[in-house]
Amino acid sequence: MNYQDEYRDRELVQGLAGRIRRLVSGCGRTMTFMEVCGTHTMAIYRFGLRSMLPPEIRLISGPGCPVCVTPNDYLDRAIAICRLPKVITVTFGDMMRVPGSSSSLMEERAKGADIRIVYSPLDAVAIAIRNRDKKVVFLGVGFETTAPTVAGSILAAEAQGLTNYLVLASHKTIPIPMQLLASDPEIGIDGYICPAHVSAIIGAEAYRPLAEEYHTPCVITGFEPADMLQGILMLAEQALKGESRVEIQYSRVVRPEGNLKAQAMLAQLFTPSDVAWRGVGVIPGSGLSLREEYRRFDAEKMLPLEVEPTKEHSGCSCGEILKGKMAPQECALFGRLCTPENPVGACMVSSEGSCAAAYRYGQ
Amino acid sequence: MCVGVPMQVISVDGDDIVAEVDGVRRSASIMMLADEVRVGDYLIIHAGFAISKLDEEEAVETLRMMREVFSEEDMQ
Numbered sequence A: 001m002n003y004q005d006e007y008r009d010r011e012l013v014q015g016l017a018g019r020i021r022r023l024v025s026g027c028g029r030t031m032t033f034m035e036v037c038g039t040h041t042m043a044i045y046r047f048g049l050r051s052m053l054p055p056e057i058r059l060i061s062g063p064g065c066p067v068c069v070t071p072n073d074y075l076d077r078a079i080a081i082c083r084l085p086k087v088i089t090v091t092f093g094d095m096m097r098v099p100g101s102s103s104s105l106m107e108e109r110a111k112g113a114d115i116r117i118v119y120s121p122l123d124a125v126a127i128a129i130r131n132r133d134k135k136v137v138f139l140g141v142g143f144e145t146t147a148p149t150v151a152g153s154i155l156a157a158e159a160q161g162l163t164n165y166l167v168l169a170s171h172k173t174i175p176i177p178m179q180l181l182a183s184d185p186e187i188g189i190d191g192y193i194c195p196a197h198v199s200a201i202i203g204a205e206a207y208r209p210l211a212e213e214y215h216t217p218c219v220i221t222g223f224e225p226a227d228m229l230q231g232i233l234m235l236a237e238q239a240l241k242g243e244s245r246v247e248i249q250y251s252r253v254v255r256p257e258g259n260l261k262a263q264a265m266l267a268q269l270f271t272p273s274d275v276a277w278r279g280v281g282v283i284p285g286s287g288l289s290l291r292e293e294y295r296r297f298d299a300e301k302m303l304p305l306e307v308e309p310t311k312e313h314s315g316c317s318c319g320e321i322l323k324g325k326m327a328p329q330e331c332a333l334f335g336r337l338c339t340p341e342n343p344v345g346a347c348m349v350s351s352e353g354s355c356a357a358a359y360r361y362g363q
Numbered sequence B: 001m002c003v004g005v006p007m008q009v010i011s012v013d014g015d016d017i018v019a020e021v022d023g024v025r026r027s028a029s030i031m032m033l034a035d036e037v038r039v040g041d042y043l044i045i046h047a048g049f050a051i052s053k054l055d056e057e058e059a060v061e062t063l064r065m066m067r068e069v070f071s072e073e074d075m076q
């Protein structure tokens, strides 16, 4: 049994929602809980969780969609790469339509660039094996769940003795921006619905500073509706008691210590670095750069890049949305000038983006 | 990118496995897992790598605890 149906059981879901209503009724305050995982964002819309919750509980989305937080400048570098001769650019599909300063990977492919979409970074290594006369560049974007898979691909390329596999790495780690947002009184976060699969890698310990220094309750929560409601219930209980601890709701997948083997792979290949987040700006120590010993796999260091000056898209409020300061519907372009077919900003492109989820499920 | 549903292992060959959910099969690497993987196990697979093994005892325990916290009046 993979348990998906059990955690979607109607009676269970309704019972948990009722329990939350009973717990908070008459508490005389509003609690704001933020999720920072694109899959949670989608689940909240898809299962209509907001409509099941009492007015005392407000859910907001944070910077949890990897494609959305990737700034234009990264896309511009990726576009510069795919314009080089004898280069195959390999990417996850959701990067294709994200607009850079003046183009997108999709437009570049239409103009003839060799850009391939894969499901796993290992597929990019396989492409490199078959095309030894070309450089194969994988666009390494994503959080702590994806970063070790890219590390794995580099180790596989090394084991194969490949000299034509490169990564344009811009991985991000989530705990530091969570701390930054937790200390912003304008957002007023009362608790974090911590990401599910990122936490499978980094473990519960990673959120301890948030709970202890920033006094923010943290619950690592699964993706099914009963998981999310139980996570919200656990957060509300902590908030009402004035406690702030890290709890694991999603204990069937997340261990307190995380995945130590994946953590070791990350430490072997990457080192923390300063990185820019769309809307938030540069956050010190929140990125992962390839270590000097692995520079021969670093597209940034190994390829001559001519990158156009970065331009932002006027009128797009992705930045405010990623900080939880605005809801998608509050953007003047939402659903009118900006739709999934004609996205203006990254948040409308990726299915994990808040704008795309809000558009698709119409709430 | 992130398929949230655990997939069931149908074959294991060294670090390479094939897993299935709803009739969809995918090959994946288990180089990132410290746990022993057997046919029939459920794994969380992300971008071609198994990142965690589903703990069935915990899955059942979580369901039990969920049912414990609400009562008849919550169903109104």
Ligand code: SF4
Pocket: A315, A316, A317, A318, A321, A328, A331, A332, A333, A334, A335, A338, A339, A343, A344, A345, A346, A347, A348, A349, A355
């Ligand atoms: S609706 Fe479009 S333009 Fe507005 S914030 Fe979202 S992505 Fe940007």
